[in-house]
Amino acid sequence: MERRTVGGAVGSEGSAGEGSVRETPEGEDARERLFRLGAEALTDPELLGLLWGASARMRALAAELLAPAGGLKALVQQDPRALCARPGMGQVRTAQVLAALELGRRAQRVAERRPRLRTPREIFTYLTPHLGALRREVFHVLCFNARNVLLLDARVAEGTINACMVDPREVFAAAITARATAIVLAHNHPSGDPEPSGQDLSLTAQLLEAGRMLGIKVLDHVVVGNGTYVSMMERGDLPRLGGEERGPWRMAGERG
Missing domain, CATH: 3.40.140.10 (Cytidine Deaminase, domain 2)
Structure with missing residues (x-):
C-alpha cells in the first residue's frame, strides 16, 4: 500500500498571500452569522474560507477548491499532495482543511467506548x-x-x-x-x-x-x-x- 504524506510547494503562502488575508473583509458577515445563527447557517465555502481569515478572497478560494472536488466528501478523499499543488493552497492551508475535516469526522464517533449495537x-x-x-x-x-x-x-x-x-x-x-x-x-x-x-x-x-x-x-x-x-x-x-x-x-x- 502506498503511504502518502503531506508535501508540495510552500511558496503559495508567502507574505503577499498572507497579507491579503488580513484585509478588511467583505465576508466578515459570515463570522457574525456564525455567532448569531450557528455554524450550520453558513455554506461550505464560507466555513472553509473562515479557516483562512473570512475575507472575500479566501471565500472565493474555498469555492474554487470545492467545485472541482465535488464537495467536502470528495475533498477529504483527495491526496494531500494534490491539494498542496492547487493554486493558492500549499502545506499550511492544506493541513488546515484536512485537520478540520478530520475533527468533524471524529466528532461523529460514538461517545461510548462499549456501545450496544443491535441492528x-x-x-x-x-x-x-x-x-x-x-x-x-x-x-x-x-x-x-x-x-x-x-x-x-x-x-x-x-x-x-x-x-x-x-x-x-x-x-x-x-x-x-x-x-x-x-x-x-x-x-x-x-x-x-x-x-x-x-x-x-x-x-x-x-x-x-x-x-x-x-x-x-x-x-x-x-x-x-x-x-x-x-x-x-x-x-x-x-x-x-x-x-x-x-x-x-x-x-x-x-x-x-
Missing part, C-alpha cells in the same frame, strides 16, 4: 465516521458479547482503492482476544457503491465456515458506501452463503 443501521451509523471518507479499503471486525455490547472494533486489514487482502487468522484472532461470542464483519468501498463484489461474497463464505469451526457466530457482513450500506444478513446473502436458514436479523443474545 445493521446502528452498525452503519457507528462505522461511518471510521470508514466513510477513506481513500482505500479497510476491513474491520466488530466483536460482541452475548448482550450485544461491542467489546472490540479491530481493523485487521488495509488495502488499495478497490481491494483489500484479508487473512482469516487475523479476523478470528481479534475475536478470540476479545473473548467474543459473535462478530460482525465490515469493510468500505471508496467508490461509494456498497454493492458486495464476488470476492466479498467468497470471503464471507470462508469466514462463516471458519466461525462455525471455532464456535464464533458471524452475524453479518456490512459494506459501507457513500451515505449508504449493504447488510448481507438483511439481504439474505449470509444465510445463503452459510448454507443455513435464518429468520430476521438478530444480534447475539436476542430472543424471539
Whole structure:
C-alpha cells in the first residue's frame, strides 16, 4: 500500500498571500452569522474560507477548491499532495482543511467506548465516521458479547482503492482476544457503491465456515458506501452463503 504524506510547494503562502488575508473583509458577515445563527447557517465555502481569515478572497478560494472536488466528501478523499499543488493552497492551508475535516469526522464517533449495537443501521451509523471518507479499503471486525455490547472494533486489514487482502487468522484472532461470542464483519468501498463484489461474497463464505469451526457466530457482513450500506444478513446473502436458514436479523443474545 502506498503511504502518502503531506508535501508540495510552500511558496503559495508567502507574505503577499498572507497579507491579503488580513484585509478588511467583505465576508466578515459570515463570522457574525456564525455567532448569531450557528455554524450550520453558513455554506461550505464560507466555513472553509473562515479557516483562512473570512475575507472575500479566501471565500472565493474555498469555492474554487470545492467545485472541482465535488464537495467536502470528495475533498477529504483527495491526496494531500494534490491539494498542496492547487493554486493558492500549499502545506499550511492544506493541513488546515484536512485537520478540520478530520475533527468533524471524529466528532461523529460514538461517545461510548462499549456501545450496544443491535441492528445493521446502528452498525452503519457507528462505522461511518471510521470508514466513510477513506481513500482505500479497510476491513474491520466488530466483536460482541452475548448482550450485544461491542467489546472490540479491530481493523485487521488495509488495502488499495478497490481491494483489500484479508487473512482469516487475523479476523478470528481479534475475536478470540476479545473473548467474543459473535462478530460482525465490515469493510468500505471508496467508490461509494456498497454493492458486495464476488470476492466479498467468497470471503464471507470462508469466514462463516471458519466461525462455525471455532464456535464464533458471524452475524453479518456490512459494506459501507457513500451515505449508504449493504447488510448481507438483511439481504439474505449470509444465510445463503452459510448454507443455513435464518429468520430476521438478530444480534447475539436476542430472543424471539
